[in-house]
Amino acid sequence: MPDSTPIMSATGRQLRVDLQRIADMVGRNTRLLDVGCGDGALLDYLVHEKGVDGRGIEISTAGVNACVTQGLSVIQGDADTDLDHYPDDAFDFVILSQTIQATRNPRDVLENMLRIGKKAIVSFPNFGYWRVRLGLLFFGHMPITKALPYDWYDTPNIHQCTITDFVRLCDRLGITIERSIALNNLGHTRRIHSSVFLANLVGEQGVFLLTKRR
Amino acid sequence: MSTPQTGSVSRLVVPQTAGKVVRLGTTTPLRLDCGVDLADFPMAYQTYGTLNADKSNAILITHALSGDQFVADPHPITGRPGWWHLAVGPGKVIDTDRYFVVCSNVLGGCMGTAGPKEIDPKTGEPWGLTFPVITIADMVRAQAMLLDHLGVTQLFSVIGGSMGGMQVLQWASMYPDRVLTAVPIATAAHHSAQNIAFHEVGRQSIMADPEWRGGDYLKQGTNPNRGLSIARMVAHITYLSEPALHRKFGRRLQDRSQITFGFDADFQVESYLRHQGSTFVDRFDANSYLYITRAMDYFDLAEQYGGLLADAFDRTATRFCVISFTSDWLYTTAASRDIVHALNAVAANVSFAEIISDAGHDSFLLEEPEFWKVLGGFLEGAAQRFGVRK
Known part of the structure; x- marks a missing residue:
């Protein structure tokens, strides 16, 4: 995770930088589902700061x-x-933050998100990040970084991908990338579409705003 | 520990001074699902706290099979604390300093509301088995009539566990405009074959007691205590879990150092169950047990809406908080999840938490801090959202 100073809102709610980037993509007073909402930091922010009608799904009992x-x-x-149980177009936004790499069927999840939501926001740790690449190239073991802090044998992340991989999957599924940004380890952002190659190298995380291709 | 007594004729009597009773259906009778009209019937209830000026702080608590309206004050017969006194009271999770709490004895019950033990005004004698068979929906309709009487048009919340949870679901589907939030706890949208099977064992044990007299025991001056206590013993096992039973009793012997090679209560667990059975008959009516278990067996919310549970909650604006317990094998987490999925299918506003506990179905009645935190947080969030003032 980027570890730069959290941004504080007017009501004193603080958000991690990557979550703030997601929050920036969400429209006010919309209906929203946060899939894998963890301890609810983003959801709480969106409900109180952006007036969304927000719901969450979380796998851990403690988080729920x-x-x-x-x-x-x-x-x-x-x-x-x-996600199967929700009706089509039930939400304006469906968010999947730092979770897609831990799902069994990322493609189905992505398609389901855009079935039940008009727009989807997906963020994930970029496996193409230069530190990840160097770890494998020079040290020959599975990389451990701030965004990917697990050993290979106890990681929940079973479907790692790079920013380039994700862009390709969207293309294959007929998903339009409305906005995409890469965050480096200092929390600085750059637009991915200006150079996917570069973003895939310097981005520790990718954040994508997606819609169905009409 | 003594075995349940038979032949002792002691009709269950609720002291006249205990609790509040109102006669409902005096102008318009209650049309029951079975087609019978119930007119001018008693409804026994308790209230706690005060209804605020804008009448926005009312909570209805719906009780389980063996519960009653004495949710937070001493039971008038046993003298024991109210069945949910841990959760309901001043400063508690359901804070009676803040909320106006109503709890009524269900239709078919035996603590003052119309049921087989009460007097049929037409004959002047106890109803017995001539009392009409009632349903969960009938219980809820009677509660709605009580709330009309109390001047409560909209409930901030309706909360209940087990059969109470069935009433919560029925409330939310039948009167969505009267329910801002609904908390079905440790419950299911229909009774499973296993649920029905256990109830049938209980009913058969009551009806097999010669003192039951075809349900006519009140007129004939007998009392099917043995049958009712066995029914309670069976049911009580289903409310616990294997780990809870093991922790509480293991294979420990009761007041003896070795087994007796006989059929006395050698084991503590036997003695405990006999005690549960024999004390239950002091406060419960055998025919009531038949009627209420039947109402639970008949409960199938989806079936009321053409087979699709989601249709029971179509376009609901109610906020739901579904809660289950890991060790509850009577009303499982899977059953709660079915409710959640139905609510998701209509994009309802729903929270769902599974509480880790090894105490079985009874967890919702016990000291479970995590459960209370979840329930308290849900109510607080909703109270803020709906602007509930004290």
């Missing part, structure tokens, strides 16, 4: 209980199985 305890509408569930 923390969310519901602070008054957020969150269910215990998982991205692979629980």
